Amino acid sequence: MYGGGNTFEGIKTDSIAQEDPVKLAEFEARIERGEKIEPTDWMPALYRKQLIRMIEQHAHSEIIGALPEGTWITRAPGFKRKISLMAKVQDEVGHGQLLYSAAETLGKTREQMIDDLITGKSKYSNIFNYPAFTWADSCFISWLVDAGAIVNQLANAKGSYGPYCRALDRICAEESFHLKYGHHCVIYLATGTQKQRDMFQEAINRWWTPMMHFFGPSDKISAHTEVLMRWKVKMSSNDDMRNQFLDMYVPKIWELGFTIPDENLKKNPETGRWDYTEPDWEEFKRVINGDGPCNKERLEVRRIAEERGRWVRQALKKAQTKYTVPLA
Amino acid sequence: MNETALKELLYKIADDQLILGHRNSEWTGFGPLLEEDIAFSSMAQDKVGQSHALYQMLQTLGEKDPDTVAFMRNADQFHNCILVELPNGEYDFSLIRHFLYDTAEAIRFEMLSESSYQPLADISKKIRAELRYHTLHANTWVKQLGSATEESISRLQRSLDSAMPYALGMFEESPFEKDLISSKIFGGEQALKERWIKKIEAVISQTQLRLPDWKALQPVTGGRTGKHSEYLQPLLDEMSEVFKIDPTAEW
């Protein structure tokens, strides 16, 4: 579950000038033709760096994203929900596994990435720094955060880096289960008792701002990324993705009789795009930088999992097996 | 056919699977290695799924629906053995419990695939296939960690020693044992236990772990008759927390 967030903040393009112009032209021509880049191909340093940064953030967002919904894994109501939520959270871990593998093909080990996550060096989707207070919050995540992630991931699956695209094809196929499962849970809350309806309305009220943050800062204030668009690293602007999400899901939320806590939210008949109140981008920055309601807990849980598992991994190490960069 | 005996059998197996599946699901997202996190979660899902299938079978025999049975009973109405309700501890304990329990479960369903109660025989063939992975997984891991580092060997040994009395509680006999055997519904706990010991010995002998002296062990029983440890009721309270907000609601 990844919406792009702040992946491309503060990039420097100076290094491109030092690249071999012939190789750079061949590389750009390959992308222009619609061919994918594979791990053994020559690539500009900036391309490698930004891809690692993006895929790594995406992978972290999966394993950290497993935690808010995991809050309800032992309490899911009824057999059907119990098994489904287990499978759903498991998929998030699985997505992490696939994405770390894709990032590894670019030369950074999984362990280094996880260390950078735990020490706060690399980021993950901000939305997972918010708490899942009730069962309904987990339903909000399964339906709408996953829906948002699908918008971003479908766009990225058309990107230029082969291993990332392969991982995303697999992930998007699995996400269709998440989306349907989440919607199914929400339909049951919406058509259920008043208490159930209230639970979901409260979840919307809590999660709307982080959901709007999910796709990253408004285009007006976010970094310019033309070169990354040309290299098909970044596939869609933050505002375009946000708009696409609103277009697909606001009517579905309204249809169920729920309200969204933004009185300016409406589709503008002239532009065909959604008008809304800009979410508080200062809050976004504050939370990204560590000051959200759950940042500490999320990283602590991940750190403790790594530490508790260390004796296992060390016991498994064998002299004859060595770490190797994956092929594809 | 003695229906009471059959129901008692189905309840104890289904309760074991549900409670252990629930316990093992606690590892999802917290596992020692991403790949193992996924594998362990799948097996937890299998267990909960298997218990659901058996509760459905109980429903055809006149019992309440699976959700009510699973989410609305109290600890003293559960028939699971105490082994499965113990807290997860560290990964070594969870792994050893998985190894001890799933080895028995695989043999149990192999025996049940020849049950005279046809619906049970049919479903057992499927469950047996699923369990093939569970025992492959358990054996591979125990062999790896049971002969690796000083730390991994001593951790597994400690867990094996502490789990074993509870593991023997899996074979606590039912009051209907003779009926089940004579009506060929199930071959009995004693036969199961003997086969289980052989399998456990075969795997442990390939490691640097030691098995305790079987004769000196005192099995921890009581679970099959609803006498549980202090850990089961809190587990059930947690499991049904949302369900009980409104048990008549559809979730």
Next chain:
Amino acid sequence: MNSLDPRVNRLPVVGKPGEISPKAPLDQLGTFEVFVQPKEGKPFQHEGIVHAPDVEMAFVLAKEAFTRRFMCVSLYVCDTRNVYVSPLTEATANAYDLISDTVEKTGGKTSFEIYHLPKRGKQHVHAGTVQAGSPQEAMAEAKRMFKNDKTVYNIWAVRTSDIRFTSAEEKDLWLTLSEKKFRDASDYKGGDKLKEFLERNNA
């Protein structure tokens, strides 16, 4: 920790927040390539990798990482270091054209599995088996046997003996896979309930 997640509240206290205690330079395991056969009669295709200490454990871990949903009848794994890789080509260039026809023939032959990359960005697919004395010879042999007018962008060769296959008795590992509908979107049909709700609301 004081968490909303009861599981988190049960976690033991380990180490210090934000710090990773000293550890070996790399406790990362080996890398193993995973191949899956979706259906009887279909070729195996490359699905990804797992980290594992050896090929046996890689098989066990790959099973749930890659075949817990969709179709699968068989699975195998091999150490990444045992995959011999041809150069990668682009546009209309065939990777086989970069493979030399004349390689020194060596003595004892063993079998190699050959895989093709049919398009950049897609997965490597099993093309067939050849007998050869070395990986170079296997590539040349593959060129003789499998090269046709379809462009291949990359070729892999793996010694058959380096692969951990699914055994005949293990085939029923996937027996109940098609019944695990809870992992499929199709198992979550809320349409009727939604329609009824909307009709009631609009009435």
